[in-house]
Amino acid sequence: MSYWYELLNQLPLDFLQFDFMKNALLSVILVTPLFALLGCMVINNQLTFFSDAIGHSALTGIAIGTLCGLTDPLWAMALFACVLTLVVCLLRQYSSASTDTIVGLVMAFAVALGVVILSRGGGFIKYSRYLIGDILTITPGEIFRLCVLLALVLLLWLTLYNQLFLASMNRSLARSRGINVWPVELVFSMAVALTVTLSIQWVGLLVINSMLILPAAAARNMARNAVQYTWFAVLFGLLSGLAGLVSSYYWDTAAGATIVLYAMACYLVSLILRRS
Amino acid sequence: MAAPENNAKSVRKDCTGCCTRLADFGVKLGDAQILSGINLHSHCGELTAIIGPNGGGKTTLFRAMLGEVPHAGELLFTHADGAKAFGVPRIGYVPQKLELDRTSPISVLDLFAAAISRRPLWLGRGLRIRNEARKALSMAEAEQLLENKLAHLSCGQLQRVLLALALVPMPDILLLDEPVAGVDRAGIAMFYRTVSRLRRDYDISILLISHDLSEVALVADRIVFLNHTILANGMPQEVLSSACVREAFGMDAFLAAKEAPVPRTEDRTNHHLAAILHVSGEACKCGKKHGGNAE
Numbered sequence: 080m081s082y083w084y085e086l087l088n089q090l091p092l093d094f095l096q097f098d099f100m101k102n103a104l105l106s107v108i109l110v111t112p113l114f115a116l117l118g119c120m121v122i123n124n125q126l127t128f129f130s131d132a133i134g135h136s137a138l139t140g141i142a143i144g145t146l147c148g149l150t151d152p153l154w155a156m157a158l159f160a161c162v163l164t165l166v167v168c169l170l171r172q173y174s175s176a177s178t179d180t181i182v183g184l185v186m187a188f189a190v191a192l193g194v195v196i197l198s199r200g201g202g203f204i205k206y207s208r209y210l211i212g213d214i215l216t217i218t219p220g221e222i223f224r225l226c227v228l229l230a231l232v233l234l235l236w237l238t239l240y241n242q243l244f245l246a247s248m249n250r251s252l253a254r255s256r257g258i259n260v261w262p263v264e265l266v267f268s269m270a271v272a273l274t275v276t277l278s279i280q281w282v283g284l285l286v287i288n289s290m291l292i293l294p295a296a297a298a299r300n301m302a303r304n305a306v307q308y309t310w311f312a313v314l315f316g317l318l319s320g321l322a323g324l325v326s327s328y329y330w331d332t333a334a335g336a337t338i339v340l341y342a343m344a345c346y347l348v349s350l351i352l353r354r355s
Numbered sequence: 356m357a358a359p360e361n362n363a364k365s366v367r368k369d370c371t372g373c374c375t376r377l378a379d380f381g382v383k384l385g386d387a388q389i390l391s392g393i394n395l396h397s398h399c400g401e402l403t404a405i406i407g408p409n410g411g412g413k414t415t416l417f418r419a420m421l422g423e424v425p426h427a428g429e430l431l432f433t434h435a436d437g438a439k440a441f442g443v444p445r446i447g448y449v450p451q452k453l454e455l456d457r458t459s460p461i462s463v464l465d466l467f468a469a470a471i472s473r474r475p476l477w478l479g480r481g482l483r484i485r486n487e488a489r490k491a492l493s494m495a496e497a498e499q500l501l502e503n504k505l506a507h508l509s510c511g512q513l514q515r516v517l518l519a520l521a522l523v524p525m526p527d528i529l530l531l532d533e534p535v536a537g538v539d540r541a542g543i544a545m546f547y548r549t550v551s552r553l554r555r556d557y558d559i560s561i562l563l564i565s566h567d568l569s570e571v572a573l574v575a576d577r578i579v580f581l582n583h584t585i586l587a588n589g590m591p592q593e594v595l596s597s598a599c600v601r602e603a604f605g606m607d608a609f610l611a612a613k614e615a616p617v618p619r620t621e622d623r624t625n626h627h628l629a630a631i632l633h634v635s636g637e638a639c640k641c642g643k644k645h646g647g648n649a650e
Contacts (some may be wrong), residue, residue, distance in 0.1 A: 172596040184435055248453045254423040255448030302460035303504065309477035
């Protein structure tokens with residue numbers, strides 16, 4: 080971390096004089112490409128509603144964590160998100176209902192449960208920071224956690240990307256090429272769930288799904304093939320992340336939401352520039 | 356046209372009369388018995404068409420053969436006399452459709468790279484993959500589509516691309532699930548021209564799901580009428596004129612069966628299909644030219 084601080088001290092940018100901004104900058108640089116990568120595949124798999132549901136049900140994870148008396152409900156959140164993902168994947172495999180219906184059902188249940196537990200005795204307000212998120216409070220230890228997560232997703236992207244890609248187009252086709260579709264999809268869904276859960280207190284529950292989807296959606300308008308798709312998404316994610324963080328410093332606004340506004344701007348520009 | 360050295364046969368080096376057998380094949384999903392007692396026998400180089408009502412289990416049969424849904428019974432790939440098994444056959448599959456929307460940023464080359472290469476697609480696609488894809492596409496008259504987006508292809512073009520994809524590596528059994536539904540006449544002709552050439556050059560045994568009885572009558576060596584189990588199985592004219600098929604397909608089937616005695620293609624307005632018939636008649640190696648009269 081000290082190298083990072085040293086490096087940034089060389090830059091003549093006044094918002095970088097505070098350590099919390101340096102931390103926030105690093106985490107934005109880690110989180111936005113991570114979200115962009117996953118977002119591409121989330122859209123390919125038509126799982127945007129799923130990632131949204133996972134974000135919302137983080138509330139339930141927090142609730143369960145507090146019930147168990149944990150001060151940091153993170154691991155309860157992560158565990159709950161994984162269980163939820165498993166349930167959704169199982170239902171998707173073995174039930175005849177559509178994925179959207181299944182996700183909708185599971186999410187409604189999870190969110191209701193979470194709100195009921197957290198609102199007991201009128202204490203809901205102290206959890207509202209999860210709704211908006213605050214990237215400025217991130218600590219070096221938590222940044223390290225994000226690094227590990229990014230490394231894991233990159234590993235997944237290096238090993239299973241092609242299989243996921245084919246499975247997202249047609250499961251039978253993927254199967255005919257020797258891909259075990261179900262486990263691959265489960266691993267991917269888990270990665271999305273963990274990423275959303277681990278980032279939620281920095282980004283905010285209300286806007287986290289937009290941060291996942293918008294860079295990829297903008298890239299879809301611009302890209303002519305899957306290679307460009309991935310890299311455009313990463314570029315848009317990084318650009319809106321940096322612009323959003325800096326703007327939030329000067330405007331004194333929530334960083335997550337500001338980043339999403341920039342991502343939305345990227346999307347609109349891409350819509351205008353869209354090549355037919 | 357692909358040179359024979361491109362022919363990467365997985366199980367058998369040289370075809371000396373191999374066949375695909377489904378023995379007592381059955382599929383149960385939940386409480387519903389979708390398929391039961393399926394006994395099917397298809398020689399290499401033979402095109403077997405599967406017809407039947409929606410919900411009759413046609414696609415499920417394919418999914419079970421691919422191992423996507425669990426099944427009872429066996430899929431055997433053996434020497435024609437049944438004595439020698441060749442091992443696990445390589446199955447090529449051409450799906451009915453892909454999950455694509457208009458903005459889907461996936462090119463034909465991407466599809467091939469993801470399917471053939473081990474290198475993750477987002478790190479770029481190598482020259483080797485490009486050449487391999489082009490070679491496969493040329494087998495289906497689609498090499499000019501290499502850089503196109505899948506979402507911008509016509510139905511017919513997309514099906515030819517998917518067919519080409521199913522040919523790398525060259526399969527032993529090719530499953531076509533309503534490959535030309537929604538394709539225009541010229542596209543259908545092009546598609547079946549490729550299929551016929553494959554049968555002739557590579558001795559692939561082909562299973563085709565279709566709803567178009569007149570098309571089936573022209574291209575198939577054998578027709579199977581499937582509704583949860585096999586209700587009719589035989590030469591095209593035989594099956595198309597059988598009572599159960601006529602009933603299931605209503606008047607259309609009746610007419611198709613009456614008209615279909617296949618050689619009378621001059622009656623048909625569509626000369627493309629006549630051309631196909633010619634090729635596929637030639638291609639049929641198992642001595643069962645479907646132009647002849649049924650016993």
